[in-house]
Amino acid sequence: MFYTQLFSQDELESELKKLKIKEVNFTFEGTSSFDVDELSSLISTPKNEYFNPENFASDILRIEKFYFDNGFIDAFVDTTTDINIDDKTIIATFIIKENSPYLINKINYFGLEDIPPDLIDLFLNKETRFIYQNERYSKKMVSMELSRITTLLQNNGYANAYSDQPEIVKIESNNPFYKNKLNVNFYITPGKRYLFGRTRIQISNNKYNLNLSDILKDLEYNENDIYSKEKLIESEIRLNKISILENPRIQIDYIDSTNNKIYLKVTGNITNKYEVQPEFLGYDINNLFYAGIGLSFKDKFLWGTGRTLTSRAVALLHSDQTNILEFLLELYQPYIFSNNKINGFWKISGTVYSDEDFRISQIKNTFTINYELPKYTYLNYLVFDWKIGNDRFYIKRSIPTDSTGILIGNSTINSFSSVFGISLIHDNTNNFAFPTKGYYQSYLLEESGLLSNIVKRLFATTTFSYIKISSLNKLFIDLSRERGNSVLAFKLLTGAIFEYGDNVSKITIGGTEYEISYNFIPFEAKFIAGGSISVRGWPARKLGTFEGSEFGGNFLLEGTVEHRSKPFIDRKSIFKDLGFVLFMDYGNLWKTPSKFSPYQINIATGLGIRYYTIIGPIRFDIAFKFYDYSPDSGTNKWLYQNSFNVIMTKKLTLQFGIGNTF
Numbered sequence: 053m054f055y056t057q058l059f060s061q062d063e064l065e066s067e068l069k070k071l072k073i074k075e076v077n078f079t080f081e082g083t084s085s086f087d088v089d090e091l092s093s094l095i096s097t098p099k100n101e102y103f104n105p106e107n108f109a110s111d112i113l114r115i116e117k118f119y120f121d122n123g124f125i126d127a128f129v130d131t132t133t134d135i136n137i138d139d140k141t142i143i144a145t146f147i148i149k150e151n152s153p154y155l156i157n158k159i160n161y162f163g164l165e166d167i168p169p170d171l172i173d174l175f176l177n178k179e180t181r182f183i184y185q186n187e188r189y190s191k192k193m194v195s196m197e198l199s200r201i202t203t204l205l206q207n208n209g210y211a212n213a214y215s216d217q218p219e220i221v222k223i224e225s226n227n228p229f230y231k232n233k234l235n236v237n238f239y240i241t242p243g244k245r246y247l248f249g250r251t252r253i254q255i256s257n258n259k260y261n262l263n264l265s266d267i268l269k270d271l272e273y274n275e276n277d278i279y280s281k282e283k284l285i286e287s288e289i290r291l292n293k294i295s296i297l298e299n300p301r302i303q304i305d306y307i308d309s310t311n312n313k314i315y316l317k318v319t320g321n322i323t324n325k326y327e328v329q330p331e332f333l334g335y336d337i338n339n340l341f342y343a344g345i346g347l348s349f350k351d352k353f354l355w356g357t358g359r360t361l362t363s364r365a366v367a368l369l370h371s372d373q374t375n376i377l378e379f380l381l382e383l384y385q386p387y388i389f390s391n392n393k394i395n396g397f398w399k400i401s402g403t404v405y406s407d408e409d410f411r412i413s414q415i416k417n418t419f420t421i422n423y424e425l426p427k428y429t430y431l432n433y434l435v436f437d438w439k440i441g442n443d444r445f446y447i448k449r450s451i452p453t454d455s456t457g458i459l460i461g462n463s464t465i466n467s468f469s470s471v472f473g474i475s476l477i478h479d480n481t482n483n484f485a486f487p488t489k490g491y492y493q494s495y496l497l498e499e500s501g502l503l504s505n506i507v508k509r510l511f512a513t514t515t516f517s518y519i520k521i522s523s524l525n526k527l528f529i530d531l532s533r534e535r536g537n538s539v540l541a542f543k544l545l546t547g548a549i550f551e552y553g554d555n556v557s558k559i560t561i562g563g564t565e566y567e568i569s570y571n572f573i574p575f576e577a578k579f580i581a582g583g584s585i586s587v588r589g590w591p592a593r594k595l596g597t598f599e600g601s602e603f604g605g606n607f608l609l610e611g612t613v614e615h616r617s618k619p620f621i622d623r624k625s626i627f628k629d630l631g632f633v634l635f636m637d638y639g640n641l642w643k644t645p646s647k648f649s650p651y652q653i654n655i656a657t658g659l660g661i662r663y664y665t666i667i668g669p670i671r672f673d674i675a676f677k678f679y680d681y682s683p684d685s686g687t688n689k690w691l692y693q694n695s696f697n698v699i700m701t702k703k704l705t706l707q708f709g710i711g712n713t714f
Contacts, residue, residue: 071103074141081149094118103142115146121191123153125222153188157223157233163240171208175201183236194218194236201240206281209245211314246279249308249315258322266357267294267318270392279314290392291318295352295360298323325353333368334710336585340592341709342376344368358386374407393424409448410575416441435475443467443574467514469574470503481528485668488536492526501553520577522547526714537621541614543714547579548645549606578604581641584707585714586610588637588675589656591705596641597652607648610639612714631662631669655679668711677703
């Protein structure tokens, strides 16, 4: 039904604003290049309860601009409205005629006549450009190309380079070849080419009279290098990692226009050199969640250099029987061999781990070297570590082992271990707390036995001989067109342990020492499955294909497909950091690699809620055993084959944790 009364313009608008919006539709005359959901997100009419003529008119312009910016220069938007007087509702319809898109005929770069030929080649490099001839015009891609040009110049000496807004020239010609074609012109002003001058330190409150010259080793550039804005930013990021400095910045000191040099200065404040800090902690350790407290003391500028010394005491609790006490002394060396790409840690720790089966007292000495590789290489990091440890295992009750059948309760094993490890890492993910795109890949190779077997012969102690390899792959795909609120995430983790040598060991039972042969690799070296960061349908350490799998196995395969969403990311409220996940986990644990069978891979499905904080997401998941190749008595393998009561009592697991699942 339609209005039959006549109104003035103001009266008509007033009456229209009393109508509730029943539907907002899109119809297309000819082609349809964009999703209706995408077009709806552009306009305000569907987001309101009542119709607003001004917003409706503005929405027409928004849609036309969207099409223009995406190459449909001649797109036309019309509208119709269907008003129902009886229920005071309105149906609004946008009628879109896209017409043919415009293609780029030529890309012209003006103002580059005096820059070196090697830079000209970078400008024309097809692998780095964002726009190309004969592709559809896109304002977004042109803007990205403009940014690329400016960044390229500023990272190659032209500190003051800038570019005017690109000129888009529509070609008018009777030649059919030029129909729906346009040219894109960039007008660039490079300016002078500069080198880095000296960098000096200007700290306003050096209350400890520290000699800070060593911090200049963290700079990504040297004097007389070609100026680069990127290196300047990276240098400032590195300076922010130095504990003693507060808000360090690199600023221009002065510009030498005669010699074309830019002199810089490091500014900032000195924070407290010593720090005592209580801590409230939450960790996932061996797929178990621990909460606890800690106290740390830190010297942020040890021995007049950028070294940091930390001493720490931590108490963690999983249950009344499962807990950890740890004392740690850690020395961080920010650069080794005067190379800011190489840093290292030296840790000395004493740990007591206790659960219902073991009490493990451990003294460990760990050396770690991190080597940051150049960005143009596929591998980003190399990590070398050497762990020397003395472990005393007290076995509370008899448990199964791989060869002897059991380890006798109330017995003690005293062991020495020396473990060499190397990790190769590729990481181009874009965010630690909520990665939305990128790929992470790491390989670990670990060996125990070469040095420890020598010590074993000299001191007649117990040791372990094995080679461990593992691979972790993570992939993140942004489904939300760069908004980051809808992400598809994948994980695949595989690992194998190969034991070798004669593991003849000494075990003390009731004060008497016996020599036995068994293959008992330390729990921390074994693979375990099940838990909040594993296959979530099973509790921590409760997934495996063999008896005693809670004590670890030698072959692991597990993976996850997870959809992560943050639906309220654009809102300014506490809900902004609220997120949800849907997931499918798969995998299992085997005693040895030779026992692997693809038919024994279990599957879990579920959903979860996340709240993202500065320490990482706090997460809660509900998981179901979708496929259990070896189900409990009274249950079936597939979830849907079980009754509702069985599903809720035997097929459901609740998981809690802090930090991402991967």
